[in-house]
Each structure stands twice: as structure tokens, then as C-alpha cells.
Amino acid sequence: HRTAAVIPAAGRGVRLGPGAPKALRTLAGTPMLIHAVRAMARSRAVSLVVVVAPADGIGEVKNLLDEHPLPERTETLVVPGGDTRQESVRAGLDALPEDITTVLIHDAARPLVPVDTVDAVVEAVRDGAPAVVPALPLADTVKEVEPAGPGTPEPVVATPERSRLRAVQTPQGFDRDTLDRAHAAIAVNGEGATDDAGMVEKLGVTVVVVPGHEEAFKVTRPLDLVLAEAVLARRRA
Ligand code: CTP
Numbered sequence: 094h095r096t097a098a099v100i101p102a103a104g105r106g107v108r109l110g111p112g113a114p115k116a117l118r119t120l121a122g123t124p125m126l127i128h129a130v131r132a133m134a135r136s137r138a139v140s141l142v143v144v145v146a147p148a149d150g151i152g153e154v155k156n157l158l159d160e161h162p163l164p165e166r167t168e169t170l171v172v173p174g175g176d177t178r179q180e181s182v183r184a185g186l187d188a189l190p191e192d193i194t195t196v197l198i199h200d201a202a203r204p205l206v207p208v209d210t211v212d213a214v215v216e217a218v219r220d221g222a223p224a225v226v227p228a229l230p231l232a233d234t235v236k237e238v239e240p241a242g243p244g245t246p247e248p249v250v251a252t253p254e255r256s257r258l259r260a261v262q263t264p265q266g267f268d269r270d271t272l273d274r275a276h277a278a279i280a281v282n283g284e285g286a287t288d289d290a291g292m293v294e295k296l297g298v299t300v301v302v303v304p305g306h307e308e309a310f311k312v313t314r315p316l317d318l319v320l321a322e323a324v325l326a327r328r329r330a
């Protein structure tokens with residue numbers, strides 16, 4: 094029984110603005126992807142890290158992994174991604190060897206997740222939960238709106254009770270067979286989900302939440318780069 098981490102890193106990072114693909118942008122001089130790979134390798138449970146790279150960036154990602162060695166216990170694989178995050182995750186799952194029974198899916202765009210969060214997710218899966226997500230309570234109140242055309246104010250439809258809402262992060266952890274089944278079902282039904290656990294929910298399988306961490310935030314917009322650099326500077330201090 095081995096655990097692998099699949100890191101989807103094939104996105105362009107449109108919301109971050111012009112530049113290299115997001116996963117290859119640097120934080121404190123090191124590519125975001127390398128931070129994310131190290132964050133997974135820090136967990137003693139993880140013996141394989143599969144990086145899903147931009148199709149035109151396989152060689153570059155392999156070189157980066159060679160330049161940034163990991164602990165001896167950690168193997169790596171690099172595979173090409175697809176047009177959507179879901180397709181990229183699928184490509185990573187397809188590359189897993191038979192003896193992998195627990196899978197973590199972790200965004201390259203969450204480079205600073207602490208190892209304790211990774212370990213908590215793995216432990217919950219090994220304790221029997223088929224799907225586990227780290228999540229935090231929300232600071233902002235959330236409104237559901239009726240989308241309107243550009244320039245038209247959007248009417249509010251509902252205000253979900255904030256105390257019952259959670260913002261989910263990665264790594265999300267799964268029993269491998271359950272996640273494979275979820276991907277197979279989506280291939281048949283067509284419709285997708287905005288996270289991996291969402292696909293498992295559509296199977297009718299219960300997903301459970303463990304505490305997430307503020308430092309597992311996703312680097313999405315330029316301001317997030319400022320925060321990530323500040324977190325790294327604080328860690329070095
Ligand atoms: N991802 C991927 N393949 C895709 C799209 C996204 O592997 N076709 C990965 C990204 O590299 C990222 C993670 O999924 O690590 C989360 O996606 P997101 O933060 O949306 O990254 P991007 O899609 O790159 O950013 P944007 O949506 O701003 O373009």
C-alpha cells in the first residue's frame with residue numbers, strides 16, 4: 094500500500110497575468126512547482142510524486158526536478174497535461190503504478206501547504222475515509238446571485254449561512270479506486286466538477302473535511318505572489 098501525490102501543473106495562469114506558465118513562476122527564486130513538489134515529498138507517507146506538466150514543458154520540468162533533488166525515498170514521474178484541470182488530473186491518475194492505493198491531488202498553485210496538513214489528509218484516508226478535503230471557515234459572507242449581462246447589477250438570490258460553509262484547499266486525498274471510479278463516471282456523464290472531491294460527491298460517496306491551513310492558499314492573482322513571498326520570508330527569519 095503506497096501513497097502517491099499527483100500535482101496538476103499544466104495551467105497557464107491567465108489570472109496571474111502575462112509571463113511564464115504559473116507553475117514555473119518563481120517564489121524566493123525557486124519555481125512554484127518545485128515548492129509544491131517539496132511540500133508533498135516532506136510527508137514520509139508520499140513515495141511517488143507525479144507532475145502533470147504543460148505539454149510543451151515536459152523537458153523543462155524534468156530538468157527542474159533534476160536540479161532540485163528530493164529525499165531518496167521519493168520517486169518522480171512527469172506526464173503531459175490536458176486542456177482542463179480535470180483532464181490533467183486524469184492523465185496523472187493514468188500514470189500511477191498498480192501498487193498505489195492512496196492518492197493525493199495537489200495544485201502546483203498551492204506551493205506553501207505545510208506538511209502537517211498533508212499528513213492529516215493521508216491519515217484520514219488511511220483511517221478509512223474514501224475522500225478527504227482540507228478546508229477552512231470563510232471570512233467573507235457569500236451571496237448567491239442571478240448572473241446578469243455585463244454592466245447590469247446582479248440580483249441576490251440567497252445568502253447561505255456562513256458558519257456552515259468551508260473554503261476547500263488541496264491536497265485532497267482519496268482511496269485510489271474511488272477516485273478512478275469518479276473519473277470513469279464523469280467520462281460517461283460528461284459533466285465536470287470544480288474540484289476532485291466534487292466528482293466523488295456525484296458518485297454518492299461521502300467526502301469528509303479536515304482542518305486546512307492559511308498557508309495552503311492558492312496563488313491565483315498577482316497579490317497572492319506578494320503574500321507567498323512574505324510567507325517564505327517569515328519562514329526564513
Ligand atoms: N491545471 C492543470 N491543467 C489545466 C488547468 C489547470 O494542470 N488544463 C492546474 C494548474 O496548473 C494549477 C491547478 O490546476 O496548479 C489549479 O488551477 P488554477 O489555479 O486555475 O491554475 P490555472 O488554470 O493555471 O490559472 P488560471 O485559471 O488563472 O488560468
Ligand code: MG
Nearest residue numbers: 104105106178
Ligand atoms: Mg484555471
